[in-house]
Amino acid sequence: MIPSTPETATRAFFSFPKVTDPARHRDYNAWHQLDHRPENLALPGVVHGDRWVRTPACERLGSYPDPALAGSQYLAMYWFAEPAADSIAEWKDLGDRTIHQGRRPELAWTERPMTRMFRPVRGYVAPRALVTLAALPFRPHRGVYVEVSRVETSPHPDVADLSRFEHETQVPDLLARDGVAGVWTFRSAPSRGNPDGPVTRIRLTYLEADPVGFARALAADPLPAPPAALASTATPLLTGPLATITPWEWNWFDEPAATENGAGA
Structure with missing residues (x-):
């Protein structure tokens, strides 16, 4: 049997957790990084897993049209080996x-406003990254x-046209930007009871650059906009940068000792 890789996986899990008790961020990260994630990665059916944090600096540069996702501070994902159902x-x-x-x-002190399985659509590696697509998620970033x-109805021709524009125009633009290592795109599966119903899509851009700096550069020089006729085909839910989590460096949400203007607490 050929081992599964992110390039051959047919399922990926995404979760957008929110820690509801501001005092428990360190507890959450200690549990996730030292217990939960290692146990998941030890499963033979898990190809790879990663997680990121929306630091306060990242949060200020994001857009959160969906109120349910607005307060999520973390993003976690796992890739599953075939046969995916068993994994x-x-x-x-x-x-x-x-x-x-x-x-x-x-x-007791987390919420997960979006937690669901997705299907990988297509992945890309920037030429400067010098790795295969299968290695991209493992590459440090x-x-x-x-x-x-x-998107409300997946079979609609506008969805196909918008997807073509994104893959042929926006993704090449991303790959040419400084600090981009690669891109993966995903879609959720329609519900069995409503096969032509809404589909959630995710585009994940892997960064060598500081994510805050990249977001600022992207705001100053946005990606090409889709044609006006396709502009309403997709509804944005969340956009923005997240930082890679370094073990034991979990102080993003600690109370500052002083305010920004130097006034002591």
Whole structure:
């Protein structure tokens, strides 16, 4: 059997957690980084997993049209090996077992406004990255720029036209920008009861550049806009930078010792 890689995976999980108790961010990161994520990565059906933080500096440069996602401070994702159904079942079983082992302290003070499975659509590597597409998620990076949107009816020709514009125009523009290592795009699966219903899409840009600096540069020089006739085809839900999490460096949301103007607390 050929080992699965992100390039061959057919399922990826995305979650946008929100820590509801401001005093528990360090507890959340300690649990996730030292218990939850290692256990997930040890599963044979998990190809890779990563997570990022929307620091206060990142948050100020984002756009959050969807109120449900506006307060999420983190993004987590996992890639699943084939057969995906078996890998996902094993992963879910681990999650249930850790609850009964008393290893899910975060359940009392976190919310997950979006948690669902997605299907990878297409990935790209910037020529400067010098790695294969399968290696892109494993390559060290400083953060990501994430764009989440919703299209109401996937079979509609405008969706195909917008997707073509994004892949043929916007993604090449991204890959040519300083600090971009690569791009992956994803779509959610329509519900079984409504196969022609809304689809959520995610574009994840892997950054060598500081994500805050990249977001500022992108705001000053935006990507090409889609044709006016396609502008309303997708509804933005969340856009902005997130930083890679460094082990034990979890102080982004700590109370500052003094205000920005130097007044002591």
